[in-house]
Amino acid sequence: MRFFSDNAASVHPRVMEALTEANHQDTAYDGDVLSGQLNAAFSNLFETQVEAMWVATGTAANSLALAALCEPHQGIICHREAHIEEDEAGAPGFYTGGAKLMLLEGSGAKISGDAVDAHCAAIRDDVHQVQPSAVSITNATEYGRVYTPAEVAAISEVCKKRNLGLHMDGARFANALATLDCSPADVTWKSGVDILSFGFVKNGGMGAEALVFFDPDLAKATHYRRKRAGHLQSKGRYLAAQILAMLDNDLWLANARAANAGARLIADAAADRLIHPVEANEVFIRLSAAEAQSLRDQGFDFYDWGEGQARLVTSWNQSAEDIAPLAEAITAL
Amino acid sequence: MRFFSDNAASVHPRVMEALTEANHQDTAYDGDVLSGQLNAAFSNLFETQVEAMWVATGTAANSLALAALCEPHQGIICHREAHIEEDEAGAPGFYTGGAKLMLLEGSGAKISGDAVDAHCAAIRDDVHQVQPSAVSITNATEYGRVYTPAEVAAISEVCKKRNLGLHMDGARFANALATLDCSPADVTWKSGVDILSFGFVKNGGMGAEALVFFDPDLAKATHYRRKRAGHLQSKGRYLAAQILAMLDNDLWLANARAANAGARLIADAAADRLIHPVEANEVFIRLSAAEAQSLRDQGFDFYDWGEGQARLVTSWNQSAEDIAPLAEAITAL
Amino acid sequence: MRFFSDNAASVHPRVMEALTEANHQDTAYDGDVLSGQLNAAFSNLFETQVEAMWVATGTAANSLALAALCEPHQGIICHREAHIEEDEAGAPGFYTGGAKLMLLEGSGAKISGDAVDAHCAAIRDDVHQVQPSAVSITNATEYGRVYTPAEVAAISEVCKKRNLGLHMDGARFANALATLDCSPADVTWKSGVDILSFGFVKNGGMGAEALVFFDPDLAKATHYRRKRAGHLQSKGRYLAAQILAMLDNDLWLANARAANAGARLIADAAADRLIHPVEANEVFIRLSAAEAQSLRDQGFDFYDWGEGQARLVTSWNQSAEDIAPLAEAITAL
Amino acid sequence: MRFFSDNAASVHPRVMEALTEANHQDTAYDGDVLSGQLNAAFSNLFETQVEAMWVATGTAANSLALAALCEPHQGIICHREAHIEEDEAGAPGFYTGGAKLMLLEGSGAKISGDAVDAHCAAIRDDVHQVQPSAVSITNATEYGRVYTPAEVAAISEVCKKRNLGLHMDGARFANALATLDCSPADVTWKSGVDILSFGFVKNGGMGAEALVFFDPDLAKATHYRRKRAGHLQSKGRYLAAQILAMLDNDLWLANARAANAGARLIADAAADRLIHPVEANEVFIRLSAAEAQSLRDQGFDFYDWGEGQARLVTSWNQSAEDIAPLAEAITAL
Structure with missing residues (x-):
């Protein structure tokens, strides 16, 4: 069984x-009926008036969001x-016309408002x-860690003080929400997020993510x-259809809960091996080369991570x- | 019935x-099985070793092709x-980093080798x-005109003389081939084309076009x-699947023949109104505002074109x- | 004697x-004393609060101005x-990140407000x-024609209606002013110009032009x-010094008057050969190949122009x- | 007396x-006589056929060099x-169209071939x-450290192995040469450098640096x-004149020796305060706020550096x- 990535499911x-x-x-x-429903669907989900757009990939979503927040001669602060x-x-760099990424450290690929502030200073x-x-x-991070609304708000406070926009890469936003005891609104615009890349492809979609602008002007x-x-697909209705299906009846949340539950099972089996707390659907564990080989010999595939x-x-x-x-195989190691 | 565009079908x-x-x-x-079959499938179709890639849109295909042929400080010659x-x-301009489009005139949106040569001179x-x-x-052009292999070769000759790459936007390549009495190879690499944007979306696909490099180095x-x-979709197999289905048993050609046949029926009915010869699936006709209204009143939708x-x-x-x-309604006008 | 270009003097x-x-x-x-005097000097000249910057070349001045007025995905209307x-x-294209120049026709390289309006429409x-x-x-144009304040205002009116910025390339602004019976203010901000590239190099300077922003926010x-x-020279005071020397006692105007007077002499001698009215320091004349050769044989150098x-x-x-x-040699032809 | 920067002299x-x-x-x-002499002058200095160009600033020189070595989608390894x-x-980022700087650590702003290799790996x-x-x-570095030919060659060896171009920012190349016991050729092309930004502005020039291409194709x-x-100045001869004057009779070397000698005097007086070995014309010293104030009170200006x-x-x-x-004031602290 494959545990390489949720983007291959x-x-x-x-x-x-x-x-x-x-x-x-x-x-x-995006002149079709389904694309025309996106704004309402996401406004409903986020309990505020938003503007939402489909794009095919998370990379495009992130880059478009950053280009909306950053001039070519400016910089974007993120985790290393x-x-x-x-x-x-x-x-x-392509979408912004050469803006610079400014890299911060932080455990579990999380950054703090203080770190942002110190970097700017x-x-x-x-x-x-x-x-x-x-x-x-x-959110959730590249190491499966989750930002709480309070943590996002602390970053946003620095952003406001220093006149910075705030983007959330939510390739695994569903997985974060499935863990957080809060609403989509709580951890986004209510905590100061300006633009969200809301991922669906890793969560059961085919080729459609949503860009959600909490400030429609952006x-x-x-x-x-x-x-x-080249991201305005002429048959955009098929992207809108995917997203609407995911939003319908909170399928996005159900799918994320299922994935997170799977990660929880592994985490429990590997409790003494965990490198990061498991808060979403990714599990990072210490595993010797021999142990890795043993798991692979039993048919489990995954990436080495250093x-x-x-x-x-x-x-x-x-x-x-x-x-x-x-889980049993890990326990048995 | 809608005659707005084949990209809405x-x-x-x-x-x-x-x-x-x-x-x-x-x-x-593109590490999946289906994506891995593209090179062979297109090499077979084009009777030479090619490299083929999926992308979601024709705009992306064209822009990537041009970026492969043009430095930011250079120019690309095309029809106005x-x-x-x-x-x-x-x-x-985005993909090339600011290269300039150099615009030529020409009937039916076709350009000639001579016009290219004169422009360069x-x-x-x-x-x-x-x-x-x-x-x-x-090919076919924005006015549904078709370049023959000889016409392409004449342009290519100038390209070789002046050290220019040659790109073919084949958003309606299938429609051109359905009209031309030649092989896909004849009107592309055998006539000097370096890169082809091979369109499928207007021809029954959902969201997948092929970029075909006749020089794999490019x-x-x-x-x-x-x-x-942001065009490397993580579930690329769904794009490869579309393309392979279109190539299978020459579905692409059958679909284009059907569309062209439809245009032929309209052209025959509007023979005295034609602005351009009808060689693909687009028909441009003289139509007064009153006539246009009459057709629309009968339920036919289409774009005014000036x-x-x-x-x-x-x-x-x-x-x-x-x-x-x-066809009957036009005849009856 | 050389009549190739004023930029070689x-x-x-x-x-x-x-x-x-x-x-x-x-x-x-630009932290030096001289650079610090530019804003006041130009504000005085233009009778309003402006922000002025030195740059080494007209190309840099123009491009920086355009980048201030145009996003990468937008366009700039200018004469062909x-x-x-x-x-x-x-x-x-480089400075704007790929924006598109939109080309208008017009006699003497001049465009009209109506042409701008029609293009936008x-x-x-x-x-x-x-x-x-x-x-x-x-202003003056590439053919030595001059825009009057009224002509600039007519263009500006369309700009305001259509929400367009207005840039004036004044590589030969001095030559235009020497002909126009108006103040620098009249033909720039009072007529709606947002940014002026004010040239000095063609007019007796060495390597310093001024960018003048009538809206300091820009x-x-x-x-x-x-x-x-790479245009912020570390010894910027030597650029500021050039510009201040040109502004001092209206040297810029005296130099331009001298150059224009020279052109007038040629124009009078070539009255029946003029292709464009001579309003600045450029004279375009009909001249057969044999006549051109004759002038060159007498030691006069200049460019053929088609x-x-x-x-x-x-x-x-x-x-x-x-x-x-x-002048005599032309008369004698 | 001012010790802020050599670029203000x-x-x-x-x-x-x-x-x-x-x-x-x-x-x-650059069609003038003086600009036409640059290739020969630099070829003579570097004992090999080079192509040399003037540009006004070191930033432009560096960026043009990097754009010659790096595609927009690639990266450039340098010290943090x-x-x-x-x-x-x-x-x-502007000149390359968005390429990424990849940052290495290293004492005195120097990097090693091993560090480059490890980063690539x-x-x-x-x-x-x-x-x-x-x-x-x-070379010399931002901390006034000097790369020897052997150190450059060690980096170049990795570059060749990994197919990387090698650029040397020589804003203070003269200061490095004044210290190194080698020829200009030794520490550049003989050690594998492809392009050199050869600085003159910090060393007695006004507004002219040289870009030296050891591979004329680049x-x-x-x-x-x-x-x-916008860096092709129309009166380029005034830039060429500066550079030729600096090369004439090795003025560049004499000036650098003078500057280095001054730094040596300070270094000797501050021997127990030195943060980096003094190998060029920059001295970094430990200095308390009170000591700094004391020096400033005596009329010495300089930058705090953390x-x-x-x-x-x-x-x-x-x-x-x-x-x-x-020197005396430092000794007396």
């Missing part, structure tokens, strides 16, 4: 059905291991040094940038029965 | 089936009404003027650029029976 | 003296033969077409962009005595 | 004279405190991570990029007599 049947149901002629691009820094091939306020314009945080130029980046460490990611479609053999 | 059932068949876990990005100039929101060979690096032609950096542009002109586009799923009422 | 002695006088230690970049389009190697207001954000006009980000483009045409440019340091032989 | 009299001597008409841009990272406002060879394409080192596109960046540290930079025009009071 299959697509949820209700998403597939939604594609079939959408399969008739409609206006191209943020996806935008480590795994997006320099996409933020160390930048000379002159034209020779790149001035920051935005902060980007990932969305304006993004409509142009999305087209200019020397003596491994990453195991669970998906929406892995049940407790699916996970049990791995 | 529904998705072909066999493409939908292919999505369903692909719906199981596989390696992410080329899609890359008129309808892609400046995407080529008029550029001073100094650092003050942008120097061209590539030519982009559309593809190398494109792998990075595609990711950097004063007294209209554009009618047929799709893969419109049968002769579907088209007949429009 | 020598530097005025008072500018040279100013360099010598500035030759002592001072704060680097504008310097920014024809002779700056794509610099506007023809652009679909959707995300597929690049939307204009600014207009750039050259200057803010330009300070960063100038540094980011078939049967020639361009003669006079400089600040050419006296009536210097010009007389050319 | 006055211009050497022989450079001023050269400007005066150049003050007559000549061909514009390199000028290109810390003090150029993101210029490398940690990058996954896939399209998700930015792949390095070049290394940039500064210079080709740079001619276009320089113009496109808590309890100060930077003192000497210039070409400061004699032993000029420096002595500072």
Whole structure:
């Protein structure tokens, strides 16, 4: 069984059905009926008026969000291991026209308001040094850690003081919400987030993420940038259909709960091996090369994560029965 | 019935089936089995070793191709009404880092080798003027005209003489091939084309086009650029599945023939109104405002195309029976 | 004697003296005493509070101005033969991050408010077409024509209606002013210009132009962009010194009057050959190949300007005595 | 007396004279006689065929060099405190179209071949991570440390192994050479450097640096990029004149020796306070706030460099007599 990544899992049947149901002629691009429902659907979910757009990938969503918050000559503060820094091939530099990522440390790929503040304070306020314009945080993080509303608000407070926008990379936003005892609104705009990349692909979608602008003004130029980046699909209704299916009846939350539950099972079996607390659907454990080999010999696939460490990611479609053999195998090591 | 654009039509059932068949876990990005079959499938179709990549949109395909052929300080020669100039929101400027589109005139949105040559000859060979690096032609063109292999070869000859790359925007490549009495190879690499954007979305696909590199070396950096542009979808197998379904048993050609046949029916009915010869699935006709209104009152939708002109586009799923009422209505005007 | 271009002439002695006088230690970049005087000097000249910056070249001045007025996904309307389009190697595309120049026709490289309006009206207001954000006009134009305050105001009216910024490329602003019976204020901010590239290099300077922002807010980000483009010279005082010397006692105007007077002499001698009215220091005449050769044989150098045409440019340091032989030679043809 | 920076010093009299001597008409841009002498002058100095270009600033020189070595989607390895990272406002990101600076640690702002190798080894060879394409080192470094030919060669060896270009930021190349017992060739192309930014402004020039390409092929596109960046000054002969004056009779070396000698005097007086070995014209010392105040009260100006540290930079025009009071004051602290 594969624990490489949730982005390789299959697509949820209700998403597939939604594609079939959408399969008739409609206006191209985002002029169709389904795309027209996104703003209302997300406004309802977030309990405030938002503007929402589909894009095919998290990288595009993140980069478009950052381009909305940052001029080419400015900078974006993020964690050194943020996806935008480590795994997006320099996409933020492309979309922003060369803005600089400013890297902070922090356990579990989390950053703090204090760290943001200290970083800004160390930048000379002159034209020779790149001035920051935005902060980007990932929730849940690249290590499966979760930001609480209070933690987000602490960062946002610094952002407001220093006139920085705040972006949340929510490739695993559903997984964070499934853990947090709060509403989607609580951990986003109520805590000061300006733009959210709301991921669905890792959570049962096929090829559709949502960009959610809590300040609709920020969305304006993004409509142009999305087209200019080749991300305005002409049959956009099939992306809208996926997203609406995921929102319908909170499928996104159910899927994330299932994935998180799988991670919990592994975490419990590997309690003495955990490198990070398990708060979403990723489990990072200490694992010797021999142990890793043993697990692989038993048919479990996963990524090594540096020397003596491994990453195991669970998906929406892995049940407790699916996970049990791995949990047992880890226990037996 | 709608004749707005082929990009609003529904998705072909066999493409939908292919999505369903692909719906199981596989390696992410383009490491999956289906994506791995693209090079062979297109090499077979084009009777030479090519490198092929999926991307979601024609705009992305075109822009990535141009970025492979043009440095930021250079220029790309195309028709004044080329899609890359008129309808892609400046995407080529984004992907190339600011290269300049150099616009030629030509009937039916076609350009000639002579026009390319004359344009180049008029550029001073100094650092003050942008120097061209590539030519982009559309086949079938934005006016539904078709380039023959001989016409492409004539352009390519100038390209070789002047050290220019040659890109073909084939958003309606299938429609061109359905008309031309030649092989896909004849009108592309055998006529000097370096990179082809091979469109499927307007022809029954959902959200997958193919970039075909006849010189695999040109593809190398494109792998990075595609990711950097947020176009490397993590569930790429669903794009590969669409394309493979379209190639299978020449579905792409059958669909294009159907669409072209529909356009032919309209063209025959509107023979005395034609603005351009009808060689693909687009029909441009002279139509007074009153006539346009009359057609719309009968339930036919289409775009006005400047004063007294209209554009009618047929799709893969419109049968002769579907088209007949429009043909009759035009005849009756 | 050379009539190639005013940009090849020598530097005025008072500018040279100013360099010598500035030759002592001072704060680097633009923190020196002389740079600190620019805002006041230009505010005085323009009779309003402006922000002024030195840069080394007109290309940099123009591009920084355009970047202040135009987002990467937008467009800039200018004449087809504008310097920014024809002779700056794509610099506007570089500085703006890929914005598109939108080209208008017009006699003598002049555009009209009506032409701007018509161009904008023809652009679909959707995300597929690049939307204009600014207009750039050259005064005096590339053909030595002058915009009057009324003509500028007519363009500005359209700009205000359509929410476009207005830039004036004043590489030969001095030559225009020397002809116009108006103040610098009249033909710039009082007529709606937002940013002026005020040229000195063609008019007796060495390597310093001024960017003048009539809306100081527009200057803010330009300070960063100038540094980011490598145009914040560390010994900026030598650029400020040049500009202040040119402004002192209206040397800029005296030099331009001298150059214009030279052009007038040629124009009078070539009255029946003029292609454009002569309003600044450039003379475009019909001249057969044999006639051109004859002039060159007599020691006069100049550029051919297409078939049967020639361009003669006079400089600040050419006296009536210097010009007389050319005038006579033309008369004698 | 000011010890802020060598970039604020006055211009050497022989450079001023050269400007005066150049003050007559000549061909514009770099078509003049003096610009035409640069290749030969630098080829002579470096004992190999090079291509040399003037630009006004070190930032422009560095950025043009990096753009010649790095595609937009690639990365440049440098020290965390390199000028290109810390003090150029993101210029490398602008000129390269968004390439990423990859930051290494190292004492005295020096990096080692091993550190470069280790950094590269940690990058996954896939399209998700930015792949390095070049290394940039500064000689002398931002802390006044010098790379020996052997140290440069060790870095170059890794570059060759990993297919990386090698750029040397020589804003204080003269100061390094004045210390090293080697030829300009030894520490550049003979040690594997591809492009050198050869600084003159900090060393008695006014506004001219040289870009030296040891592989003339790399210079080709740079001619276009320089113009496109607005750095092709129309009166380029005044930049060439400065550089030729500096090369004449090794004025560059004499000036650097004078500046280094001044730093040596300070270093000797502050031997127990030195933070870095003094190898060029910069002295970094431990200095309490009270001590700093005391020195300032005596008329010595300099930058604080973090808590309890100060930077003192000497210039070409400061004699032993000029420096002595500072040396004594430090001794007396």
